[in-house]
Amino acid sequence: MEQYRALVARLSGEEVLASVERLEAPPLQDGDVRIRVSYSSVNYKDALAVSPRGNVVKRYPHVPGIDLAGTIAASKDARFREGDSVLVTGYGLGVSADGGYAELAQVPADWVVPLPAGLTAREAMAFGTAGFTAALSVLRLEEAGLAPGQGPVLVTGATGGVGSVAVSMLAGLGYEVAASSRKADAEAQAFLRGLGASELLPPEALRMPEGKAIARERWAGVVDPVGGPALRDVLGTVRYGGGVALSGFTGGADFAPNVYPFILRGVRLLGIDSVLCPMPERQRVWARMAGDMKPAGLLDEIASEATLEELPEALRAILRGEMRGRVIVKL
Numbered sequence: 001m002e003q004y005r006a007l008v009a010r011l012s013g014e015e016v017l018a019s020v021e022r023l024e025a026p027p028l029q030d031g032d033v034r035i036r037v038s039y040s041s042v043n044y045k046d047a048l049a050v051s052p053r054g055n056v057v058k059r060y061p062h063v064p065g066i067d068l069a070g071t072i073a074a075s076k077d078a079r080f081r082e083g084d085s086v087l088v089t090g091y092g093l094g095v096s097a098d099g100g101y102a103e104l105a106q107v108p109a110d111w112v113v114p115l116p117a118g119l120t121a122r123e124a125m126a127f128g129t130a131g132f133t134a135a136l137s138v139l140r141l142e143e144a145g146l147a148p149g150q151g152p153v154l155v156t157g158a159t160g161g162v163g164s165v166a167v168s169m170l171a172g173l174g175y176e177v178a179a180s181s182r183k184a185d186a187e188a189q190a191f192l193r194g195l196g197a198s199e200l201l202p203p204e205a206l207r208m209p210e211g212k213a214i215a216r217e218r219w220a221g222v223v224d225p226v227g228g229p230a231l232r233d234v235l236g237t238v239r240y241g242g243g244v245a246l247s248g249f250t251g252g253a254d255f256a257p258n259v260y261p262f263i264l265r266g267v268r269l270l271g272i273d274s275v276l277c278p279m280p281e282r283q284r285v286w287a288r289m290a291g292d293m294k295p296a297g298l299l300d301e302i303a304s305e306a307t308l309e310e311l312p313e314a315l316r317a318i319l320r321g322e323m324r325g326r327v328i329v330k331l
C-alpha cells in the first residue's frame with residue numbers, strides 16, 4: 001500500500017491538535033478516484049474543521065482541506081483516467097471525507113471537476129472554495145440584473161478570501177468596487193486599492209443613522225461574506241432592485257432585518273452555497289473563472305504559499321480574522 005504525508009487532526013481532551021503524519025492509502029472503492037494532490041488552500045471552514053466547537057467535522061482523526069487540485073493516480077470510474085488534471089471543492093471533502101491537506105486523496109468521482117483550460121492547478125487553488133464562492137456571488141448578482149455602470153458594488157470582509165477575490169473579479173469585469181474592511185492599516189489599504197477597489201470603508205461607515213429603518217440608496221449590489229447584525233444596515237442602503245449575495249458569517253450568524261428594503265425597493269437577498277452547487281453549474285462557473293472572471297493579479301497580489309507544516313498557524317490566523325487574501329498549500 002502506498003504511503004503519503006497528511007495533516008491529521010486528532011481530538012485531545014477538549015482540544016483538536018493537528019500535525020503532519022504518514023498514512024497508508026486504503027483500497028480504492030468502485031466509483032472513486034485516487035488523486036495525487038499538488039495544491040490545496042486555506043478557507044475559514046478549514047479552520048472550523050480543526051476547532052472543537054466548529055461544528056463542521058463529526059469524527060476524528062480527520063484530514064482537513066475542503067479544496068484540492070492534482071492529477072488522477074487511479075480511477076474506478078469511467079469518466080476519469082490516470083493523468084487527468086482535476087480539482088475538487090466542497091461536497092464532503094475535508095468534512096465527512098478526508099480532505100486535501102494530504103499528498104493523496106480518495107473521493108467519489110461525482111465530486112471531481114476536470115481542471116478547465118486556462119487554469120493551472122496552482123491558480124485553481126488560489127481561487128479554491130473562497131474564489132468559487134466569490135464567482136458564484138457575482139453570477140447570482142448578474143442573474144438578478146447587476147451590470148457595470150449601475151453604481152458601486154460593496155464587498156464586505158474585503159481583505160479575506162471570498163472578499164479579496166470578489167473585489168478583484170468585480171474590478172476586472174468593469175464594476176466600481178467599494179471595499180469594506182476592519183483592517184485600516186496602510187498595507188491593507190494598498191492591497192485593496194491594488195485589487196481595484198475605488199472606495200475603502202470601515203464597517204462603521206456601513207451603519208444606518210440611529211433610529212432609521214431604511215436609508216439613502218448606495219449600493220447597486222453587495223457581496224457579503226461577513227453577515228451578522230451589520231447585514232440589516234447593508235440591506236437598508238441597497239439601491240432599488242439591487243441584490244445582496246450572502247455567503248458567510250464571520251460577523252455572526254444572526255441578524256434582524258426589517259421588511260422595508262424588500263417591499264419598498266425590491267431588494268433581493270441571494271443565498272450562496274458553494275458546497276452542494278450542482279455539477280453542471282459548478283463546471284460552468286469554473287469555466288468563467290478560467291476566462292472572463294479570472295483576476296489579472298490572482299497569484300501575484302492575492303495568493304501566498306504555505307507548507308503542510310505551516311498550516312496549523314495559518315488556520316489559527318484565519319479564525320482570528322487576520323488572513324489577507326488567499327493561502328495556497330503546496331503538497
Ligand SMILES: C=CC(=O)SCCNC(=O)CCNC(=O)[C@H](O)C(C)(C)COP(=O)(O)OP(=O)(O)OC[C@H]1O[C@@H](n2cnc3c(N)ncnc32)[C@H](O)[C@@H]1OP(=O)(O)O
Pocket residue numbers: 044045048054055056129274275
Ligand atoms: C465553505 C462553506 C462554509 O464555510 S459554510 C460554514 C461552515 N458551517 C457549517 O458547515 C455549519 C455546520 N452546522 C452547524 O453549525 C449547525 O448544524 C447549525 C448552526 C447550522 C444548526 O444547528 P442546530 O442545532 O440548530 O440544528 P442541527 O445541527 O440539528 O441541524 C438542523 C438541520 O440542518 C442540517 N444541517 C446542518 N448543517 C448543515 C450543513 N452544513 N449543510 C446542510 N445542512 C445542514 C442538519 O443535517 C439538520 O437537518 P436534518 O434533515 O435533520 O438532518
Ligand SMILES: NC(=O)C1=CN([C@@H]2O[C@H](COP(=O)(O)OP(=O)(O)OC[C@H]3O[C@@H](n4cnc5c(N)ncnc54)[C@H](O)[C@@H]3O)[C@@H](O)[C@H]2O)C=CC1
Pocket residue numbers: 042043044045129130133156157158159160161162163182203225226246247248249250251252272273274275318319321322323325
Ligand atoms: N456559503 C458558502 O458556500 C461559503 C461560505 N464561506 C463563508 O464565508 C466567510 C468568509 O470565508 P473566507 O473568505 O474563507 O474567510 P476569511 O477569514 O479569509 O475572510 C473573512 C473576512 O471577514 C473579516 N471579519 C471577521 N469578523 C468580522 C466582523 N465582525 N466584521 C467585519 N469583518 C469581519 C475578516 O477580517 C476577514 O477579512 C466565512 O464565514 C465562511 O464560512 C466561505 C466559502 C464558501
